Amino acid sequence: MENELKRYTADWIAFNHVYDQLIAKNRLTSSLLYVFIVFENHDFKLPLTCLIxxxxxxxxxxxxIVNKLSREEKIMTLPDPTDKRSKILYLNEVGQEQARTVLVELRTKELKAAQALGIEKLRLLNDLNEEMLTNLKGQVEE
Known part of the structure; x- marks a missing residue:
């Protein structure tokens, strides 16, 4: 079991290395990539607390990151219409274009890798990752 766990950890590091190559190629940081992914998942607008x-x-x-994007005029911060004390972040067209450029490249490469694996194996991988994550979270939170 211990050797399989070491392999799991080594694979996790190797996955991160592959993503890091894409990040470096696009002159991003991993943190900015995470921000773009979350923005994409929310149609490019969401509260700061949700982004965090x-x-x-x-x-x-x-x-x-938000301040940097603001200085680069890629993001707007507006009052939340449902709660005037909160702010909604909007990634504007320039910001969305930058996000989409890297995310389309990322998704294209992921799709090709997934197609080589096949849908059934991909579903199994996702299910097993979800189960492992749930178990690991439980151990960390103890």
């Missing part, structure tokens, strides 16, 4: 929670990044890191 879903990226899993520290508040300071997300705030720094």
């Amino acid at each position: 929670k879903e990226t899993g990044l520290p508040k300071q890191t997300v705030t720094s």
